[in-house]
Amino acid sequence: MDVLAGLLEGPRARGAFMIRALFDPPWSVRIADEAPVSVMVMVRGTAWIVPEDGGPAQLIRPGDLAIARGPDHYTCADEAGTAPFAEIRPGERCVPLDGAPVARYRDLGLRAWGESPDGSVEMLIGTYQMRGEITGRLLDALPPLLVLPTEVWDCPFTPLLADEISKGEPGQDVVLDRLLDLLLIAALRAWFSRPEAAAPAWYRALGDPVVGRALRMLQDDPAHPWTIADLAAKAGLSRAALARRFTELVGEPPMTYLTNWRLALAADLLRDTDLTIGAIAGRVGYGSAFALSSAFKRVYGVSPQDHRTGAAERAPA
Numbered sequence: 001m002d003v004l005a006g007l008l009e010g011p012r013a014r015g016a017f018m019i020r021a022l023f024d025p026p027w028s029v030r031i032a033d034e035a036p037v038s039v040m041v042m043v044r045g046t047a048w049i050v051p052e053d054g055g056p057a058q059l060i061r062p063g064d065l066a067i068a069r070g071p072d073h074y075t076c077a078d079e080a081g082t083a084p085f086a087e088i089r090p091g092e093r094c095v096p097l098d099g100a101p102v103a104r105y106r107d108l109g110l111r112a113w114g115e116s117p118d119g120s121v122e123m124l125i126g127t128y129q130m131r132g133e134i135t136g137r138l139l140d141a142l143p144p145l146l147v148l149p150t151e152v153w154d155c156p157f158t159p160l161l162a163d164e165i166s167k168g169e170p171g172q173d174v175v176l177d178r179l180l181d182l183l184l185i186a187a188l189r190a191w192f193s194r195p196e197a198a199a200p201a202w203y204r205a206l207g208d209p210v211v212g213r214a215l216r217m218l219q220d221d222p223a224h225p226w227t228i229a230d231l232a233a234k235a236g237l238s239r240a241a242l243a244r245r246f247t248e249l250v251g252e253p254p255m256t257y258l259t260n261w262r263l264a265l266a267a268d269l270l271r272d273t274d275l276t277i278g279a280i281a282g283r284v285g286y287g288s289a290f291a292l293s294s295a296f297k298r299v300y301g302v303s304p305q306d307h308r309t310g311a312a313e314r315a316p317a
């Protein structure tokens with residue numbers, strides 16, 4: 001399993017917030033929902049996305065896709081200087097900001113929101129509600145805001161999402177969750193192929209014929225009792241040569257990478273399943289619940305049980 005595939009095989013969108021946003025200029029919305037990641041596709045019209053961290057404002061046009069990485073706040077507007085009329089807060093709660101007694105933006109039907117059903121501006125927006133640890137290793141490598149212009153972005157999932165987002169058929173939320181996953185994966189793959197993208201070291205290392213093979217072995221079978229000697233033999237290098245090359249390309253030694261990968265898997269299993277801590281320990285390569293708990297607390301600062309409890313409390317209703 002490569003790291004991008006891990007986004008689909010591990011933490012998946014569950015009850016993601018999906019909406020068609022419809023506006024007429026002038027319009028402006030401040031996004032302060034602190035969601036881990038939002039994907040925006042421009043259908044018609046244009047929009048400026050203005051980060052609040054001092055990064056440059058970026059224009060998106062029809063066919064362009066933008067990914068905003070939380071929890072940073074930003075504004076979407078018809079012009080970079082248009083002041084927000086509303087603010088989206090955690091829980092997708094919309095609060096008017098222009099002082100009007102009636103909100104300027106409102107629900108417009110199934111998964112539609114904004115100013116007018118016939119608005120000249122239409123955006124498709126998908127927002128992940130929770131941050132998974134495996135996903136986080138990849139998303140942390142992204143800039144707070146990235147834009148894939150239509151010249152380099154031709155994804156078959158975009159028209160499918162546009163068609164499905166307004167349907168109310170049984171199981172539609174699950175269909176939309178999976179489409180959002182596919183859209184995000186395709187976008188990240190396209191982004192990391194760009195020369196301006198600073199792909200993480202472990203992602204680039206997947207292309208190395210030796211280290212990439214070692215990485216995939218660790219990812220595919222984290223429960224195996226790996227040793228440097230075992231890994232080196234399968235990779236076709238001496239222990240010293242593999243350790244040196246792996247550390248140079250990935251940025252950490254093989255066993256350190258394996259520990260972090262195992263704990264990331266454990267964190268997701270704690271959040272997404274009802275498996276006992278002992279069962280999770282066995283799945284990710286620890287001999288006992290105690291061994292997993294000791295390693296988990298050392299890295300995450302909390303026990304597995306506290307992590308599970310905290311994840312449940314943060315889960316969307």
